[in-house]
Amino acid sequence: MRAIDVHAHLTPQCFWQATRDGGSWHGLRREQDARGREVLVSGDERGQLPPRASWTPEQRLADMDSLGVDIHVVSPYAGFYNYHLDAAVAVVTSRESNDEIAGMIQSWPDRFAGLATLPMQDVDATVAELERVMVNLGFKGAMIDDKVNGKLLDEPEFLPFWKAAEQLGALILFHQGGDTVVSPRIRRYHLPNSIGNLADRTLTFASLVFGGVMDACPDLKVCFSHGGGYACYGVGRMDRNWRSMSAEERRNPEAPSAYLKRFYYDSIVYTEAALRFLIDTAGIDRVFFGTDWPYDMAQDWPVSWVLSLESLTQDEKEAILWKNMERLLDL
Amino acid sequence: MRKIDVHSHYIPRSVIQAQDQEQDWYGLTYSAAPSPGFDDPSGRRVAINSPKLRFTPEERIADMDASGTDIQLVSIHTPYFGYSWDPAQTTQMAREVNDEISALVRQHPDKFAGMAALPVQDVDAAIEELERAVNTLGLKGAELDAAINDENWDEPRFLPLFKAAESLDAFLFFHPQPQDNIVATARTRKYSMPNSIGVPLEDAMIVATLIFGGILEECPNLKACVAHGGGPACFGMGRLDHGWMVRSEARVNIQRPPSSYQKQLYYDFLTNSEPALRFLIDSVGADRVVIGSDWPFVEWNPSPGGWLEGLQSLSQDEKEKIAYRNLEQLLGI
Numbered sequence A: 001m002r003a004i005d006v007h008a009h010l011t012p013q014c015f016w017q018a019t020r021d022g023g024s025w026h027g028l029r030r031e032q033d034a035r036g037r038e039v040l041v042s043g044d045e046r047g048q049l050p051p052r053a054s055w056t057p058e059q060r061l062a063d064m065d066s067l068g069v070d071i072h073v074v075s076p077y078a079g080f081y082n083y084h085l086d087a088a089v090a091v092v093t094s095r096e097s098n099d100e101i102a103g104m105i106q107s108w109p110d111r112f113a114g115l116a117t118l119p120m121q122d123v124d125a126t127v128a129e130l131e132r133v134m135v136n137l138g139f140k141g142a143m144i145d146d147k148v149n150g151k152l153l154d155e156p157e158f159l160p161f162w163k164a165a166e167q168l169g170a171l172i173l174f175h176q177g178g179d180t181v182v183s184p185r186i187r188r189y190h191l192p193n194s195i196g197n198l199a200d201r202t203l204t205f206a207s208l209v210f211g212g213v214m215d216a217c218p219d220l221k222v223c224f225s226h227g228g229g230y231a232c233y234g235v236g237r238m239d240r241n242w243r244s245m246s247a248e249e250r251r252n253p254e255a256p257s258a259y260l261k262r263f264y265y266d267s268i269v270y271t272e273a274a275l276r277f278l279i280d281t282a283g284i285d286r287v288f289f290g291t292d293w294p295y296d297m298a299q300d301w302p303v304s305w306v307l308s309l310e311s312l313t314q315d316e317k318e319a320i321l322w323k324n325m326e327r328l329l330d331l
Numbered sequence B: 001m002r003k004i005d006v007h008s009h010y011i012p013r014s015v016i017q018a019q020d021q022e023q024d025w026y027g028l029t030y031s032a033a034p035s036p037g038f039d040d041p042s043g044r045r046v047a048i049n050s051p052k053l054r055f056t057p058e059e060r061i062a063d064m065d066a067s068g069t070d071i072q073l074v075s076i077h078t079p080y081f082g083y084s085w086d087p088a089q090t091t092q093m094a095r096e097v098n099d100e101i102s103a104l105v106r107q108h109p110d111k112f113a114g115m116a117a118l119p120v121q122d123v124d125a126a127i128e129e130l131e132r133a134v135n136t137l138g139l140k141g142a143e144l145d146a147a148i149n150d151e152n153w154d155e156p157r158f159l160p161l162f163k164a165a166e167s168l169d170a171f172l173f174f175h176p177q178p179q180d181n182i183v184a185t186a187r188t189r190k191y192s193m194p195n196s197i198g199v200p201l202e203d204a205m206i207v208a209t210l211i212f213g214g215i216l217e218e219c220p221n222l223k224a225c226v227a228h229g230g231g232p233a234c235f236g237m238g239r240l241d242h243g244w245m246v247r248s249e250a251r252v253n254i255q256r257p258p259s260s261y262q263k264q265l266y267y268d269f270l271t272n273s274e275p276a277l278r279f280l281i282d283s284v285g286a287d288r289v290v291i292g293s294d295w296p297f298v299e300w301n302p303s304p305g306g307w308l309e310g311l312q313s314l315s316q317d318e319k320e321k322i323a324y325r326n327l328e329q330l331l332g333i
Helices: A013-018 A057-067 A087-107 A123-136 A156-168 A188-194 A196-210 A231-243 A256-262 A272-282 A302-307 A314-329 B013-020 B057-067 B087-107 B123-136 B156-168 B190-212 B237-246 B258-264 B274-284 B304-309 B316-331
Strands: A004-010 A029-032 A038-042 A045-049 A071-076 A112-116 A141-144 A171-174 A221-224 A264-266 B004-010 B029-031 B037-039 B045-047 B071-076 B112-116 B141-144 B171-174 B223-226 B266-268
Touching (some): A188 B237, A196 A231, A231 A256, A256 A272, B004 B266, B013 B037, B057 B304, B071 B141, B112 B123, B190 B237, B190 B258, B237 B258, B258 B274
Parallel strands (some): A071 A112, A141 A171, A171 A221, A221 A264, B112 B141, B141 B171, B223 B266
Antiparallel strands (some): A038 A045, B037 B045
């Protein structure tokens, strides 16, 4: 039995070192709040950095051993997308962050694989960086936000990115950064995260399907973190609206529900009933083990959680924990 | 099997008359182009976009008979809520509309029950009108939007309204207003996503706000139903529970996990798929799910009740509860 985690973040050591003693990492700083907790300061935005975010690779490996996780498919911290900054800054922070992940893969090839961060506000630079990490650094793909400065990813300007990802065989993991669609309505009760993340993923699913990206790129590999949000549960209403569209309005030849099996999803949905529903609608070969390490929204003992689920067969548990990713990502 | 429909929209006759006579209606300005309709003070356009909304009561009953619906709980079509207007004007409108719905119910007591419109931006006026609607007009309760202009239902100023509804034994039906309050439109208006994703997202936020805001804790006997099956709230409840567990700001009003409150609400069955409805029933119980057809906006095949009766994964007992028994017991219909 193995366990491969597709949803495990890295706040790179280059950031921690550069921001020591009040320093800046390409304009990003950190400070401590009244209780001594680390806070990222990026322009006007602030993000909490959990205790484990500063851990070295050695400390991370010890934690992985404790959790029973063999491989982290390491993705960058979503606070470092930097899409809202000057593209030149995002190019540099992406490269440094990706290079650090590359170093981890080199040092521990059996324990780490990589998903890059990309300067998505500059599509040419994004394609160049994706080529670099895939061809030169042996990455498995990249993690991107649900929106780039207000734009969804089905805008025509992003098509060269999707074509490049398809051609390079890169897995694109969607993960929100900053505000979600819920934030303007309510900021209380953690709802921008606990509902907003799921809503954002659902909008991304719909935009890629209705926007024709999945038809333009039939071999594209896209994984939605947080189980794809509400996509599999709420697709019936999308089907209903698709059926009421005129032929000219429709860009996708099949109903949205037919596209559920075109995507991958991580397993962090918290309840057995929701995971069972996801498996039954998207297919067992479409679900990857993912934990959201090292954040508080991660489950305490995620491997054991999957193993304990009574409604899953042993084959299904193995498919989720490692076999699907072993096959798709050659791990 | 009887069929009682909780989710059935109603356009006041005065709206239709105003449109036919090309006149303004309360705060809404009539204009003929691009198609006859009204603009609200903020410039949003409201049009009567289904011919069935112009039906007379007799035509509506004939339509119900044809689709096997015995009773509709009618409520004002949500673009006409009027929360953004001058409160005095909304109060006047609500009184007129509630009188009209009450007359409809008195005329056809075996076919209709009614829910009131309320001027909720003025909480005192809303409570007064809810009392009148329930005690004098014989309505079952009121219909409410997902949010009130820039506020959510967890603002403390709205708690007296929920307390009043609880003590009046009034039924509240929450339904998001597509024109004004869809937060998803800030992200996108493409591909009908505000409707297909944005509306159920509003429903889920209603469920979350009633739970996390402590309204269901403060009003344990409140009778409230959320449209469209409460959106994906039940499917995402695990994440809400986890957020409650790890974040102190999620626990300010409730000392129990959010999932422990979800069976206090009712949900209509408008989930758009049998597996989703099955998931909802398994999450909240068959005694918390009722028929909601979204009349006249959804084309049911063959009919709302016929769809329910044809579902393979529901027992006969579950179907009867959803079709009529739950609302029969809850509202004495």
